[in-house]
Amino acid sequence: MMINMKKTKKRLTNLDLLKVISMIMIVCLHYLSYGGILQKATFSDGNFYIAQFMEQLCIVGVNCFILCSGYLMAKNHFRFSKLIYLWLQIISFTVIFFIIALITKNGKFSLGALDGVFLPINAQSYWYMSAYFAFYLLSPLLIWMNQKLTTNQLKKLVIALIVMFSISPWQWTNIDSGYHFVWFCTLFFVAAYIRRADLFKREPKSYFGYYLLLTLILYVIEILVLLISKKVSAFGIFTVRRYCFILTLLSSLLLFAAFKNMKIKHERIGTFITFLSSLTLGVYLIHENEYVRDVLWQKVVQPLNVFDKPYFILHLIGSVLAVFFVCAFLEYF
Numbered sequence: 001m002m003i004n005m006k007k008t009k010k011r012l013t014n015l016d017l018l019k020v021i022s023m024i025m026i027v028c029l030h031y032l033s034y035g036g037i038l039q040k041a042t043f044s045d046g047n048f049y050i051a052q053f054m055e056q057l058c059i060v061g062v063n064c065f066i067l068c069s070g071y072l073m074a075k076n077h078f079r080f081s082k083l084i085y086l087w088l089q090i091i092s093f094t095v096i097f098f099i100i101a102l103i104t105k106n107g108k109f110s111l112g113a114l115d116g117v118f119l120p121i122n123a124q125s126y127w128y129m130s131a132y133f134a135f136y137l138l139s140p141l142l143i144w145m146n147q148k149l150t151t152n153q154l155k156k157l158v159i160a161l162i163v164m165f166s167i168s169p170w171q172w173t174n175i176d177s178g179y180h181f182v183w184f185c186t187l188f189f190v191a192a193y194i195r196r197a198d199l200f201k202r203e204p205k206s207y208f209g210y211y212l213l214l215t216l217i218l219y220v221i222e223i224l225v226l227l228i229s230k231k232v233s234a235f236g237i238f239t240v241r242r243y244c245f246i247l248t249l250l251s252s253l254l255l256f257a258a259f260k261n262m263k264i265k266h267e268r269i270g271t272f273i274t275f276l277s278s279l280t281l282g283v284y285l286i287h288e289n290e291y292v293r294d295v296l297w298q299k300v301v302q303p304l305n306v307f308d309k310p311y312f313i314l315h316l317i318g319s320v321l322a323v324f325f326v327c328a329f330l331e332y333f
Helices: 005-010 013-034 048-058 061-073 080-103 111-118 127-148 151-167 181-197 204-231 233-238 246-260 267-277 280-287 290-301 312-332
Strands: none
Touching: 013 048, 013 061, 013 246, 013 267, 013 280, 013 290, 013 312, 048 204, 048 312, 061 127, 061 181, 061 246, 080 127, 080 280, 080 290, 127 181, 127 280, 151 181, 151 246, 181 246, 204 233, 204 246, 280 290, 280 312, 290 312
8 A cells, every 4th residue: 555745745644643643542542441451450559550641641542533534524525435445344354353263263153243243333343433434424414514504603513512412411321421423423523613713723732731731630530530439439420531521522622733733844754654544444443353352452462461560651552552553564465
């Protein structure tokens, strides 16, 4: 998969870079969750606070990925061919890994398994792809609405959606904490308004600084929530780690703003970033496949084996980058 220089110049390479970083963040979240760190770590563990901070730092990954897609989609047209390609890409990975699982005796043949293999969207084999597929199906309507609404009307719509799904307590149950195509549609309109109104004009480093500051604040809040919920379990509902939580949204927007105005002048670097960005969806489909997931994190990476070691953070960073680039390599071929 080669990308020429001319095509790279036409793209927003800065957002391609954010998509790459967002996917690396998503892999990091999976290291912490599927690796068993978040479930088994306690306050007495030395690396507990490092793990919690990395979780908070990376929680914006999904939001930023969709913001990038929405920002670009706002000026584009719906392509049915892309929907078909997306479907075939998902099916190809589910079929390949199902066959490998049968050969290695890591999976069992059943009607339920076939449903997950050949109808992965319906079977929710990938929650993200199920939500994204529904989101993309609705994109002609979303794009049409964006084109027809005035800037002021679009602003009011964005405010209404944020109040409904990000501020109101209703969002805690009705859109599954952000694991829902409705939240993806909300992020589309947020990104479309950012593009229409040309928001966030400051230097990238200022937004990046605000993002780190807010991440630190949310990290402290989450630690307090975890402490209190140990004694009052019901207090756990106040976790700040929801994709649609207003401060998580704000944190996502700050990181998005930092990359929105970033300039990548070196053409070869831009070409490589664009190329790598084109592989990000494949990275997700490979490492998040139900027949790969447990083997990858429980038998290959094994985060729990190093959680009590002083080099835990190095293992985390190295493993996350290794998973990303190995999956990108497999997607390329």
